[in-house]
Amino acid sequence: MTDRQRVLILGGGSGGLELACGLASGGRLDVTLVDRVGAHVWKPRLHEFAAGTVDTSLSEISFYTLAALRGFRFEQGDVARIDRAGRRVVLRAFSDVKHEAVAPERALPFERCVVALGGVTADFGTPGVKEHAYSLDGRADADAFRQSFVAMMLKARATGEPARIVIVGSGATGTELAANLREAEHAFFERKGHDDRDRLLRITILEAAPEIMPGGDAKLRTQVLQRLDALGIDVVTNAKVSAVEAGLVRTASGATYPADAVMWAAGLTGAPVLKDLADFEMDRKGRIVVDDRLRTTVDPLVYAIGDAASLTPADAKAPLPPTAQIASQEARYLAKALSEAVHGGEPAAFAYRNKGQLISLAGAGTVGILGSRDFIVNGRFAKAAYSALEREHQWTVLGPVRGTVAILADLAMPTRGPALKLHG
Ligand SMILES: Cc1cc2nc3c(=O)[nH]c(=O)nc-3n(C[C@H](O)[C@H](O)[C@H](O)COP(=O)(O)OP(=O)(O)OC[C@H]3O[C@@H](n4cnc5c(N)ncnc54)[C@H](O)[C@@H]3O)c2cc1C
Known part of the structure; x- marks a missing residue:
């Protein structure tokens, strides 16, 4: 084993992108992120993009730019399967906008691999x-x-x-x-x-x-x-x-x-590709079953996080739900745990901390529960808490300086009323 083990992260969503930034910042691993699209959009804002109540231009970040900025490699492509025996991930042939194949099927080698391919509506x-x-x-x-x-x-x-x-x-x-x-x-x-x-x-x-x-x-x-x-x-x-x-x-x-x-x-299930990736143990919602270190049950060098993973905490009866809050906590955990494991350590188990649930109802305000305790918050405090998850994401992905600038730019833009985006 060398100090520069190759880590492949499949999927650059809420969990995968945070993990890529976290792992690459240590500089001790050779990190490659794979996504089928060239830019990251933070999924919890999709309903606002759909309604046009927020402008996507501030919320979309190019993977190519981020890779250069944060020190990982980015490979655009559609993940087809993981060849566990050969220690490589196979990407489908790449097609251009006219749906003509322009690059053949590719294989990317790895020593460790993290599946973060998300979920789809059921x-x-x-x-x-x-x-x-x-x-x-x-x-x-x-x-x-x-x-x-x-x-x-x-x-x-x-x-x-x-x-x-x-x-x-x-x-x-x-x-x-x-x-x-x-x-x-x-x-x-x-x-x-x-x-x-x-x-x-x-x-x-x-x-x-x-x-x-x-x-x-x-x-x-x-x-x-x-x-x-x-x-x-x-x-x-x-x-x-x-x-x-x-x-x-x-x-x-x-x-x-x-x-x-x-x-x-x-409702949500795991992305359809998950069941064809390899011989993973799957739950009934099409997600990959992982242990308390987020390792797949069939291969300790292949991990899964976020909506693609099915993790049932020791004190729970059901797997954790598919949320960005959990994907982000898992990414932060794995950024540390994976580095430790590569260098011979035995990382502690992942522990989920429920920070609550907030619902933002545009003009009718934000309402929710903070922590696992039973009290309702609303008004400006709830709105600030609702935004905190995205602010944390921007900080993790862009780093403190650029993250702060992005957040200030975001705050300076009205996201209501006349700022309505009416076109694609
Ligand atoms: C409208 C909406 C509102 C939400 N609001 C909240 C909220 O307020 N709070 C909260 O905690 N959660 C919220 N969620 C849930 C949250 O968005 C997800 O739980 C979270 O994004 C999961 O992160 P992930 O990294 O697992 O997957 P994703 O963020 O879905 O990322 C998956 C990535 O994998 C890529 N990908 C998929 N298949 C392939 C393939 N075959 N090859 C290559 N790349 C591929 C995708 O392009 C994507 O970039 C909301 C979801 C929606 C839809």
Whole structure:
């Protein structure tokens, strides 16, 4: 073994990119990050990009620039599989924008590998979702939805018939998107001082469970429900969607909801590629099972973090949920633990610290629970706490000096009202 072991990180999202920056800053490892796209977008803001309530230009960072800045290598490509015996990762042939293959299949050697390929929205096999619904798995999804939203709003203004958006799923993504769309509606009003009769947009959230945000805290749920109501957003519970058709959502009870656009935000599974990567142990949500050092159960030199990983803490019955908060804590842990392991140490186990849950409902404020204790925060304090996760991410990725400059630039930009982004 040399001091410059090759570490391959697959996926440059919330977890993978933070890990690449953390590992490379030590200078003792040869770190390569692989992603299918050339720029990093912080996924927890996708609903704001979709609604157009924030400008993506401040939130997108080129992997190529970051690699030079932070001292890792970046390899753009689509991960196909991990050849565990040969200690290499295979990337598919690379195609250009015209879908013509321009570079053949490639193989990247490694001594240690970290899978951080994230997750995708689960449609649970519901007919019509793939054909007729949007989801929020990446930047391209948010852009496609925003373009259609703008067209719907212009049509609504021209015809006087409100556009109808149905959101399936009442978790953080569904409720936050609904609130941001209500906020975005303001940009299309023809006059100031409009009232509810002028509505250009009807928003309905459908939830299969008897209450919104299933599994969430009861007090938080009540707060969110009150705020959605104040925003004029309809919430229907016990509404299990059985099919999505062109212009229509059907539920198992036979109810139908006309829709100009449907956003499917009803759950998450591991990225489809995970099950074909190698012979990993998988959980029932398609995620790779890892031990308390984030090592895959079949190979101690291959790790998994974030939405791609299934980690059940010793005192828990179920695996940790897919959140950026967890992906980031795992990345920070592994940046230390992996370096220690490479140099012959025995790192301590990963310990997750629940910092709480915050829901940002645009004009209706931010509400949430801090820590694992049962108290609700709201107002400016909650808004600041909500932003803290992204601020931490910017600091980790850009370093203290550039991170501070980026944060100040971000703060100087209005992200509400007239700053609405109306194009791709
Ligand atoms: C709208 C929305 C709001 C959210 N809000 C919050 C929040 O407020 N708080 C919170 O904690 N969490 C939130 N989340 C969840 C959070 O975004 C995810 O849990 C987190 O991004 C997971 O990080 P990750 O690194 O595991 O994966 P990701 O961030 O999804 O990154 C995966 C990376 O892998 C790349 N990739 C995928 N497949 C391949 C392949 N085959 N080859 C090469 N590259 C590939 C992708 O391009 C991507 O860069 C939100 C999610 C959404 C969608």
